[in-house]
Amino acid sequence: MDKNDLLPIGELARRTGLAVSAIRFYEDKGLIAPYRTMGNQRRFLRSDIRRLSFILIAQKLGLGLTEIEEELSKLPRGRTPTQSDWQKISRSMRGQIDKKIALLSLTRRKLDECIGCGCLSLTRCQLYNRDDRAGTGGTGPRFVLD
């Protein structure tokens, strides 16, 4: 909690590769909660670098910011997260990756079958099963392998 350990937003941006505006946006969404100087400037913990890195990884895996917030909410508010705090989250991530790989493998297998049998009737082959999505509704961008 040494004052020298607190980073201004620009520094955090440099370290993570994120845009300053993006970090502010994440704060707005509740993903990160910096301290403020008396002059109202944001000051971040070193551990917030990891927090942001985590956000980036999770995004690559297809999680939305809301889901990411849920994961991050498992971390202790107030104190710097310990190794074991992060481990829990990492393991949960591993599960998500496993599922995603399984789904991709399945898709690949079905695609192979379609090529193999020569019918190539994607709908009949269940590669894309229309009932899977009938009524999924919702709006906004579609994400991968939901």
Next chain:
Amino acid sequence: MDKNDLLPIGELARRTGLAVSAIRFYEDKGLIAPYRTMGNQRRFLRSDIRRLSFILIAQKLGLGLTEIEEELSKLPRGRTPTQSDWQKISRSMRGQIDKKIALLSLTRRKLDECIGCGCLSLTRCQLYNRDDRAGTGGTGPRFVLD
């Protein structure tokens, strides 16, 4: 090319599970090009069902509509695509799936290493390498495992 083989948009919507508005949107984006009746109504080929199914699958794999259009542009304009036309595209898709699985496996391996070695310094461990994305720029929603 029998007239009875031409489907109105609602029928296509029912068959694919897509919304009518979505199909019209895809036409706008050049992903599909129906005929018109003299009364200006859209009439689709049966093979357009497959075309739309393909769009849905490709989206699940994380392709944007622009990329999907590129794939589809390999199909013959004018005549109904043959089996071998579709096979080419399917194979290209298979490649994409393979790459995606490889990337996920890599991510998983790195995550394991991080948990294993106990450092959990995501940035240092290269799980998320900031140089990878510095200057990737661009706006809009981020997609998975680019």
Next chain:
DNA sequence: GCTTGACCTCAAGCTACCTTGAGGTTGCAC
């Protein structure tokens, strides 16, 4: 011939995820 449902166009709206711009303040260095 008239009703009804499926179709048409065009513009605006919505979600997710940010960036850009205007207009103003802080804080460190000289």
Next chain:
DNA sequence: GTGCAACCTCAAGGTAGCTTGAGGTCAAGC
């Protein structure tokens, strides 16, 4: 104590991928 980069807020804009709404036409049955 002053200059200037880095910070602040708030509103509006942009991309991707659609949906919704207003206002109107087409086609098949009764």
